[in-house]
Amino acid sequence: MKIWKIILLSAALLACQNETNHAVYNGRMDADVVRISAQTSGTIDSLFADEGQLVHQNGILLTIDSKKNKIRLQQQLIQREEAHINLQNIQAQIEQVQAQLNLLRSTRDKTQTMVASGAATQQKLDELETQVQIFSQKINSLHTQQKLVENKQKQLDAAIRLTRISIADARVTAPLNGQLLNRFVSVGEFAAPGMPLFEIADLSRLEATIYVPLESLGDVALGQTVQVHADGQDNSFSGTVKWISEESEFTPKTILTKETRSTLVYRVKITVPNPDGILKIGMPVDVEW
Numbered sequence: 690m691k692i693w694k695i696i697l698l699s700a701a702l703l704a705c706q707n708e709t710n711h712a713v714y715n716g717r718m719d720a721d722v723v724r725i726s727a728q729t730s731g732t733i734d735s736l737f738a739d740e741g742q743l744v745h746q747n748g749i750l751l752t753i754d755s756k757k758n759k760i761r762l763q764q765q766l767i768q769r770e771e772a773h774i775n776l777q778n779i780q781a782q783i784e785q786v787q788a789q790l791n792l793l794r795s796t797r798d799k800t801q802t803m804v805a806s807g808a809a810t811q812q813k814l815d816e817l818e819t820q821v822q823i824f825s826q827k828i829n830s831l832h833t834q835q836k837l838v839e840n841k842q843k844q845l846d847a848a849i850r851l852t853r854i855s856i857a858d859a860r861v862t863a864p865l866n867g868q869l870l871n872r873f874v875s876v877g878e879f880a881a882p883g884m885p886l887f888e889i890a891d892l893s894r895l896e897a898t899i900y901v902p903l904e905s906l907g908d909v910a911l912g913q914t915v916q917v918h919a920d921g922q923d924n925s926f927s928g929t930v931k932w933i934s935e936e937s938e939f940t941p942k943t944i945l946t947k948e949t950r951s952t953l954v955y956r957v958k959i960t961v962p963n964p965d966g967i968l969k970i971g972m973p974v975d976v977e978w
Contacts, residue, residue, distance in 0.1 A: 716899035728858035900954035
């Protein structure tokens with residue numbers, strides 16, 4: 690009995706296509722929903738947008754209290770300035786000791802010539818050589834200190850950049866022009882990195898998803914123009930086929946009848962301009978070509 694039902698249903702569908710010369714498929718409207726999450730931690734102190742509101746790209750949606758990060762930045766900037774002053778002092782010491790070392794080396798070289806001619810003693814030469822070694826060690830020690838302070842500066846620079854990023858992340862902005870679909874937080878709540886704050890979507894361009902059986906797949910092509918009909922609307926919407934699945938799948942249970950749910954089909958996505966916002970997410974539609 691079930692086999693006869695399938696045969697009768699298939700015959701009815703074929704008769705419909707032959708009569709109208711059009712293929713019609715059921716689908717639903719959908720959109721690319723972007724979830725906006727917190728990038729830094731803190732208490733939410735201001736909200737500038739709510740559900741259903743149209744927002745513009747880079748517009749501020751909410752702010753997170755960043756007083757602690759601003760204080761931390763001040764401390765880091767002071768430490769950075771201290772490191773800069775230390776580096777200047779070390780450089781001045783290096784220049785001073787280097788000048789003394791150059792003088793000692795010159796004096797040692799002259800004394801070495803004088804010892805060869807008997808005009809100076811070996812003891813004097815040994816004393817000068819010892820002083821040259823001492824000042825050379827001082828130079829090496831100062832260069833080591835200089836390297837340590839430079840590394841400290843680099844660490845502080847990195848910490849300052851991270852703190853500034855955290856302060857900037859406290860101002861949560863819209864990543865695109867669209868409509869706020871959901872708001873998950875309120876003023877006074879604590880936000881942590883990764884915590885969802887909003888969901889937003891550009892509803893000016895939606896997508897219809899339909900399922901096409903293998904025998905009809907040859908009638909569909911990328912870039913093809915189709916007509917989309919929504920319940921309760923007199924006018925149809927023009928859409929463009931943007932994606933055709935490379936793999937078959939079983940028809941979703943919400944599509945077609947119980948007898949045809951096991952049919953292998955290919956998922957097709959159609960872009961539909963929606964400048965007036967008439968089409969809504971989840972709205973059932975008929976796609977015809």
